[in-house]
Amino acid sequence: MDQQQSRGRDVFRSGLGAFAATVGSAVGLGNIWRFPYDTGRGGGAAFVLTYVLCVALVGLPVMVAEHAIGRRMRRNAVHVYESLLPSKGTGTAIGYVGLVAAVLIMAFYTDVAGWVFAYVFKSLGALAHGVALGPADFESLSSGTWEPLLWQAGVLSLASVIIALGVSNGIERVTKMLMPVLFLLLVVCDVRALTLPGSGSGVSYLFKPDLSKLSGPVLLSALGLAFFKLSLGIGAMTTYGSYLPENTRIVPNAARVVLADTAVSLLAGLAIFPALFALGGQPSGGPGLLFITIPLVFSKMPMGGLFTTLFFVLAATATIGAMVSIMEVPVAWFTERTHVSRLRASVVTAAVMFGVGVLATLSRGPVLSGVKIFGKSFFDLFIYLSNLLLPLGGLAITVAAGWLLPQGEFSAEIAKGHVMPGAIHALMGVLVRFLAPVLIVIVLLMSLWGR
Numbered sequence: 001m002d003q004q005q006s007r008g009r010d011v012f013r014s015g016l017g018a019f020a021a022t023v024g025s026a027v028g029l030g031n032i033w034r035f036p037y038d039t040g041r042g043g044g045a046a047f048v049l050t051y052v053l054c055v056a057l058v059g060l061p062v063m064v065a066e067h068a069i070g071r072r073m074r075r076n077a078v079h080v081y082e083s084l085l086p087s088k089g090t091g092t093a094i095g096y097v098g099l100v101a102a103v104l105i106m107a108f109y110t111d112v113a114g115w116v117f118a119y120v121f122k123s124l125g126a127l128a129h130g131v132a133l134g135p136a137d138f139e140s141l142s143s144g145t146w147e148p149l150l151w152q153a154g155v156l157s158l159a160s161v162i163i164a165l166g167v168s169n170g171i172e173r174v175t176k177m178l179m180p181v182l183f184l185l186l187v188v189c190d191v192r193a194l195t196l197p198g199s200g201s202g203v204s205y206l207f208k209p210d211l212s213k214l215s216g217p218v219l220l221s222a223l224g225l226a227f228f229k230l231s232l233g234i235g236a237m238t239t240y241g242s243y244l245p246e247n248t249r250i251v252p253n254a255a256r257v258v259l260a261d262t263a264v265s266l267l268a269g270l271a272i273f274p275a276l277f278a279l280g281g282q283p284s285g286g287p288g289l290l291f292i293t294i295p296l297v298f299s300k301m302p303m304g305g306l307f308t309t310l311f312f313v314l315a316a317t318a319t320i321g322a323m324v325s326i327m328e329v330p331v332a333w334f335t336e337r338t339h340v341s342r343l344r345a346s347v348v349t350a351a352v353m354f355g356v357g358v359l360a361t362l363s364r365g366p367v368l369s370g371v372k373i374f375g376k377s378f379f380d381l382f383i384y385l386s387n388l389l390l391p392l393g394g395l396a397i398t399v400a401a402g403w404l405l406p407q408g409e410f411s412a413e414i415a416k417g418h419v420m421p422g423a424i425h426a427l428m429g430v431l432v433r434f435l436a437p438v439l440i441v442i443v444l445l446m447s448l449w450g451r
């Protein structure tokens with residue numbers, strides 16, 4: 001049966017391939033763009049601490065739940081819910097919420113990814129002219145009309161081509177090679193930033209929490225970021241779970257992904273905030289933080305222009321694995337439900353995502369900047385809605401894995417491939433069945449109060 005149901009989809013060929021694809025999905029703009037941006041908005045270390053707790057206590061168990069249930073059922077996320085819930089209609093509805101979240105995320109993700117790709121070329125141009133990119137370059141790009149739209153259309157097309165071809169070969173190989181290079185380059189940035197005079201206050205900003213900064217909305221944004229970072233809550237990891245080889249050890253694999261991903265975010269934070277404090281910038285600089293700070297940090301180094309270009313090339317590469325995993329959710333569902341080709345499914349998915357993405361992109365420029373919904377631009381609204389929908393999706397998947405799957409199946413699934421110490425087994429059970437769902441509910445309720 002398993003064979004039958006996974007036919008026509010990719011299956012990761014090895015444990016390493018599965019790890020690489022999961023890391024490739026997790027590491028992306030979330031680490032280098034959104035983590036610093038949210039940290040700056042959330043007031044620094046108190047946000048970082050909350051974020052790390054959300055990752056450990058909620059993110060890890062939700063990832064385990066998604067992988068376990070995906071592999072157990074060998075189905076796409078919508079079909080998982082349809083077959084587990086007592087009422088098929090409710091299952092379909094929950095699954096569709098994940099599809100909607102995928103569209104909302106791609107709407108702003110492709111906007112920002114477009115800026116990253118544009119920056120590869122802009123930094124090359126700056127290099128050729130011997131100048132450094134400044135805040136005005138970011139402003140003119142992100143608040144434009146046609147330029148950001150073209151880049152957005154470009155990255156969506158690129159992601160669709162890869163999706164249409166299938167996930168396994170090229171992309172897996174490329175990310176496997178480039179991720180370590182990104183890691184190294186971040187370390188270079190860190191060393192430069194941390195040796196600037198005055199960088200110490202940036203380090204305290206990141207690591208010395210002022211707990212009075214915590215509030216319901218800050219908690220929600222930390223929880224939302226934890227889900228976003230680890231690609232959880234829309235069924236992407238459920239779908240990837242359905243491609244996992246039987247002998248992949250789900251808990252250690254997820255733990256490694258979570259550690260690697262969190263390390264990359266902290267390295268990015270350690271490059272950006274110390275430099276910002278040393279060079280006199282604003283931590284609450286908004287979505288342009290990355291694009292303004294990184295060229296600035298590198299401009300203080302020999303061959304800085306070259307490093308800036310390299311940085312954006314790697315950042316652009318990192319967006320690909322992430323975008324592919326977001327698109328895979330609707331595409332897997334679409335192809336399995338209607339038996340259309342992957343190519344068709346990708347084109348339709350990309351068209352829908354572009355349609356919504358245009359709203360996010362134009363909301364920063366003259367065309368739609370005046371339009372506010374609940375006081376938020378489309379760009380901010382999509383981020384806010386995803387902060388709500390992803391934890392709700394996480395709640396659904398922990399309930400599905402911990403309570404709806406026949407007794408013992410979840411345990412059996414995570415025990416495959418190794419002898420797991422009893423304590424870890426029991427801990428995972430408690431996290432998935434009780435702690436993670438309860439924490440999600442508490443944060444969602446607190447965020448309603450705190451407004």
Ligand code: TRP
Pocket residue numbers: 025026027028029030031105227228229230231232233234236321322323325326
């Ligand atoms: N984790 C990715 C990043 O940090 C974004 C991402 C990929 C994502 N797949 C996802 C977010 C699924 C939510 C759901 O850039």
